[in-house]
Amino acid sequence: MTSTYDLLDARLTAAFDRVGRGADPVLRASERADYQANGALALAKALGRPPREVAEAVVAGLEVADLAAVEVAGPGFLNLTLTPGYLSAALGALLGDARLGVAPAAPAHRVVIDYSSANVAKEMHVGHLRSTVIGDALARMYRFAGHEVIARNHVGDWGTPFGMLIEHLVDLGEAGAAATLGMGDLNAFYRDARVKFDADDAFKERSRLRVVALQGGDPETLRLWRVLVEQSVRYFSEVYAKLDVTLSPEDVVGESFYNPMLEAVVADLEAAGLLVESDGARCVFPRGFANRDGEPLPLIVQKSDEGFGYAATDLAAIRDRVGNLHADELLYVVGTPQSQHFAMVFEVAREAGWLPEGVRCEHVNFGHVLGPDRKMFKTRAGETVRLVGLVDEATARAEASLAERHPDLAGDERRHLATQIARAAIKYADLSTDRTHDYVFDLDRMVAFEGDTGPYLQYAHARVRSIFRRLEAPVDWGAVAFALAEPEERRLATGLLALPEAFAAALSSLQPHRLCTYLFDLAQRFTAFYDACPVLAADEPTRTERLALCELTARTLRLGLSVLGIEAPERM
RNA sequence: GCGGCUGUAGCUCAGCGGAUUAGAGCAUCGGUCUACGGAACCGAGGGUCGGGGGUUCGAAUCCCUCCAGCCGCACCA
Numbered sequence: 001m002t003s004t005y006d007l008l009d010a011r012l013t014a015a016f017d018r019v020g021r022g023a024d025p026v027l028r029a030s031e032r033a034d035y036q037a038n039g040a041l042a043l044a045k046a047l048g049r050p051p052r053e054v055a056e057a058v059v060a061g062l063e064v065a066d067l068a069a070v071e072v073a074g075p076g077f078l079n080l081t082l083t084p085g086y087l088s089a090a091l092g093a094l095l096g097d098a099r100l101g102v103a104p105a106a107p108a109h110r111v112v113i114d115y116s117s118a119n120v121a122k123e124m125h126v127g128h129l130r131s132t133v134i135g136d137a138l139a140r141m142y143r144f145a146g147h148e149v150i151a152r153n154h155v156g157d158w159g160t161p162f163g164m165l166i167e168h169l170v171d172l173g174e175a176g177a178a179a180t181l182g183m184g185d186l187n188a189f190y191r192d193a194r195v196k197f198d199a200d201d202a203f204k205e206r207s208r209l210r211v212v213a214l215q216g217g218d219p220e221t222l223r224l225w226r227v228l229v230e231q232s233v234r235y236f237s238e239v240y241a242k243l244d245v246t247l248s249p250e251d252v253v254g255e256s257f258y259n260p261m262l263e264a265v266v267a268d269l270e271a272a273g274l275l276v277e278s279d280g281a282r283c284v285f286p287r288g289f290a291n292r293d294g295e296p297l298p299l300i301v302q303k304s305d306e307g308f309g310y311a312a313t314d315l316a317a318i319r320d321r322v323g324n325l326h327a328d329e330l331l332y333v334v335g336t337p338q339s340q341h342f343a344m345v346f347e348v349a350r351e352a353g354w355l356p357e358g359v360r361c362e363h364v365n366f367g368h369v370l371g372p373d374r375k376m377f378k379t380r381a382g383e384t385v386r387l388v389g390l391v392d393e394a395t396a397r398a399e400a401s402l403a404e405r406h407p408d409l410a411g412d413e414r415r416h417l418a419t420q421i422a423r424a425a426i427k428y429a430d431l432s433t434d435r436t437h438d439y440v441f442d443l444d445r446m447v448a449f450e451g452d453t454g455p456y457l458q459y460a461h462a463r464v465r466s467i468f469r470r471l472e473a474p475v476d477w478g479a480v481a482f483a484l485a486e487p488e489e490r491r492l493a494t495g496l497l498a499l500p501e502a503f504a505a506a507l508s509s510l511q512p513h514r515l516c517t518y519l520f521d522l523a524q525r526f527t528a529f530y531d532a533c534p535v536l537a538a539d540e541p542t543r544t545e546r547l548a549l550c551e552l553t554a555r556t557l558r559l560g561l562s563v564l565g566i567e568a569p570e571r572m
Numbered sequence: 573g574c575g576g577c578u579g580u581a582g583c584u585c586a587g588c589g590g591a592u593u594a595g596a597g598c599a600u601c602g603g604u605c606u607a608c609g610g611a612a613c614c615g616a617g618g619g620u621c622g623g624g625g626g627u628u629c630g631a632a633u634c635c636c637u638c639c640a641g642c643c644g645c646a647c648c649a
Contacts, residue, residue, distance in 0.1 A: 026589080038591060041630090051591095051629095074592040075630085119649090156649065255649085281647050292574060292645055303647040310649045337643055339576065367577085368642085405611070433585060436577080438642085440584065449611040451597045452585085459611055467608055517586070520596085531604095531613045538607095550608090571609090 003500035015062035033079035051076030104146035115333035135333035157254035163211035168193035181231035280304030286347035367438035394422035428454030
């Protein structure tokens with residue numbers, strides 16, 4: 001089905017076009033009506049005519065009587081109010097549509113989403129939170145839209161630190177090391193290796209030799225390296241399960257995966273005449289970048305010691321994702337500080353011909369997670385905050401709150417619910433603000449059931465669902481008439497019909513918070529309706545009509561939350 | 573120094589392809605309730621949208637400038 005917005009936009013575009021070729025109706029949701037079209041003002045300026053006159057002219061040629069009543073207001077706004085007939089028909093269609101009005105994408109794209117980027121033999125901490133949560137939400141959104149998503153967890157599994165990590169593994173003995181890593185105590189593993197490296201010259205030398213062996217492909221060294229990687233990936237999976245994130249071990253395609261392609265990257269750049277030797281390093285100087293002295297800024301592809309930096313890996317990844325995976329879109333969910341790096345990498349990829357015009361390639365940047373002091377979020381002791389610790393803390397708070405409200409709840413059910421609430425709290429807090437801004441991490445606010453929080457939305461959903469448990473027989477949604485006599489019913493109805501445009505806006509801008517805003521608004525419309533309109537006690541046909549509004553609300557909340565990676569329990 | 577980002581109510585944040593009285597949540601204060609989960613709903617107070625200038629009939633939104641803070645700027649990823 002076509003969304004309300006698209007229907008109106010098409011009619012308006014035609015009418016505006018008759019008054020001024022190609023004029024944009026500038027259609028948007030309105031507080032004074034259901035929608036407003038502001039395009040007459042801009043068009044008036046272009047035509048040199050009075051805005052109201054232009055607005056009247058547009059209305060004269062506008063055919064929307066079956067959809068909405070139109071009225072010219074103020075300096076020349078077109079206020080559009082949906083007709084009862086349209087609303088009833090559209091809601092009826094919604095009841096029969098599992099996608100709740102969101103049309104599947106055509107054509108479907110193949111989208112590579114690079115997110116989470118954990119590090120082998122390193123703890124997952126708050127620094128990974130946003131990439132993981134935002135990336136997973138986008139992956140789910142794209143999948144729901146009908147696209148094919150290839151998730152890529154670009155883990156750090158290569159480089160000089162692996163010399164010391166492998167030697168530390170050897171010192172501990174493989175069994176002992178596996179135990180340490182298996183317990184998820186990666187901080188200790190990395191820290192201990194680091195301490196030895198800094199304090200013990202013999203260890204440092206062994207580490208150096210081990211790096212050489214690793215890069216040289218020594219079989220035993222590679223075997224030990226794989227132990228590290230496998231144990232780490234196992235641990236990542238536990239963390240993802242704890243967060244209810246869809247990443248799997250198959251999505252782990254680390255830096256090392258691109259090693260065999262690096263020579264070809266250099267060869268391609270060489271052939272394209274882009275490669276320049278500078279201070280012994282092999283660089284590309286992409287157009288439009290300057291350093292602090294105003295000189296061209298290099299992207300170092302191969303270091304003077306012949307080693308490869310991460311720029312080479314990132315270039316190889318683009319080359320692989322476009323050339324071999326045939327991706328239509330490449331998304332990198334990585335923090336804002338990497339902006340310049342990605343801008344340079346993308347530019348080089350374009351100049352090298354690996355990134356054709358039609359392929360969307362975007363750095364989906366995001367801001368920092370801040371502590372209460374508005375500085376980078378750290379523990380009191382100044383250490384990085386472990387992701388699992390964060391979830392556990394949120395779970396404990398949710399469980400305490402549940403124990404208070406529902407003492408009757410069985411222990412294991414309470415614990416399960418608490419994990420769902422905790423995940424919702426953390427994810428929603430991360431997703432509900434503009435991702436490019438920093439945000440303050442405040443667990444108390446996140447897990448609160450009041451306000452614009454994940455738990456509030458879950459509660460709103462559970463509350464709707466509770467109605468249906470009181471029903472003696474299932475309702476037939478086949479022929480519901482929507483009279484929408486009460487203003488609260490109508491507000492809820494127009495909210496229900498707006499999912500497609502909210503989803504489309506969130507997806508096209510890669511801004512999940514737009515969907516969050518929509519869901520919170522819908523939940524508020526529902527509670528206002530629920531407060532004002534008795535459902536079960538109403539007479540027919542109003543009772544069925546209101547039940548249908550409840551049903552659609554529950555479905556919309558559940559779908560919207562699921563697409564963000566948030567569960568919607570039946571009761572809580 | 574160059575480039576980028578941020579500055580909106582006490583606090584946390586939306587809004588920023590210019591447009592009808594600047595919104596929400598929390599907090600504060602005041603109401604509602606013998607209906608389906610009150611973890612609710614309704615209302616009030618509270619803002620020179622960092623300062624200044626410009627474009628415009630109209631600017632939180634576009635341009636310039638200043639202030640404050642943050643980030644990046646060649647061989648760590």
